[in-house]
Amino acid sequence: MDQVVRLVVNGDAVTARVESDWNLLRLLREGLGLQGTKEGCGAGECGACTVILDGAAVNSCIFPAVAAEGAEVVTVEGLAAPDGTLHPLQQQFIDKGAVQCGFCTPGMLLSAKALLDRIPDPTEHQIKSALAGNLCRCTGYNQIIEAVQAAAADLAATPAAGARASSETEEVPA
């Protein structure tokens, strides 16, 4: 059964034709060619497929594509500024060694971004809680937590640095 979905992805309005049994992950990767979002478990357990939908981190593997009608979605491709300047989270993940194989990284970045948009100055506990649904088999998590803390500090010092991506998430979900 194919259906049409209209949504905004990384600031661009898109219209896509999907099968009703497609998940949002497949719409992003196959429908729109945005392959930064990864599939790990496909069952909501690992967080590799995390994107931001209407301001909230969601697992795109268990989110029906059709249910994204009218939504604003941010993927890892939407984090850097148009001139290529990395988002503070991306830069700090590199600087702090929070990336090894990189498979979990897009999901980690988006869970972290959703957290910082909601709580700009999170405690370590709040960071762990927000990232508990993102598995990393490489880093041991410590570097990831440090990177999120450092990015929070960067964003507090230069709020404009994260402005582009956050302006895309101001819609309140229905």
Added chain:
Amino acid sequence: MASFEFLTPQTLPEAVDLLASWGEEAAVVAGATDLWVNIRSGKLAPKALVSLRALPSMRSLRHAGGDGNGGPGDGARTPGAATGTTLPGGAAGGGAASIAAGASPSGGALTIGAATPHADIEDSLWVAEHFPALQQACASLGSRQVRNVGTLGGNICNAAPCADSATALMLYDATVVLQGPDGERELPLGEFFIGPGQTRRGPAEVLTQIRVADPGPRTYSGYLKHTRRKGVELAMMSVGARVTLAEDGLTVRRARISLGVCAPTPTCSAGGELFLEGKPLTRENVARAAEIAAEESRVRDSWRGKAWYRREMIRVLVPRVIEQSGAFAAVETR
């Protein structure tokens, strides 16, 4: 995955009509965090999914009374608003740490739209203050990603023995409101469950609201989810407790002990509750109530835990959750 139609009704009556015309072949879909996994694994093969996403009134947190900590609807999450920064119960995905002391000040019945995601409740300071066990249970469920999407109504209708928010709601004598072709009906949550995955919901009924009455002053409650690891795990078992003290600040006027994964559905321990009511809230009496709750539980072996262990842990967790609700401290400092 088997193919199906994904239908997005724009009104509640339209949703009920669609369900009535598709009959057993249709399934309601809210957050899909249970449904999608079950369809993908082939456990379920509905021909039509009737989505609640276009019905904004189904996502709401409304409370009467209050104390200035947010008017009606403070739970409507606004991305960017730094709510919940000092919330209790924000442990890494839950686990044993998701406990906070909390008397619930008087002043508030609560009505929750069935399609309200758990994150809205996790983030509500008002709920944390007035219905702490509910806030703790919602904060302990799955991951933030799952809580952002998975709804209270879905947790209830999915009717898993481990359903966290459903188990906590039992403490507050919650009722569920169902809308079907023949109109609306309301029934106690405890009567809604029949068995694992089975409820009294008719095939064309939509769960629209969960209602919780004001538990009254001097109410203390908490929820303890027992898991092997702290984050993103289903409960091996869970225990909630609520006590409402009489005006003397000592006698238990009303007690509720709810148990997850200790029977085929979330349950309350009627025997344990009856034992406590009318008696002074002492550690001895609570230990006896816990003993009764353990004895009358219908625990069984599963790969997540053994029956004898679950029974033993009811004895341990009932006093612990009452301790952490702050009720003993209130009695001792009255």
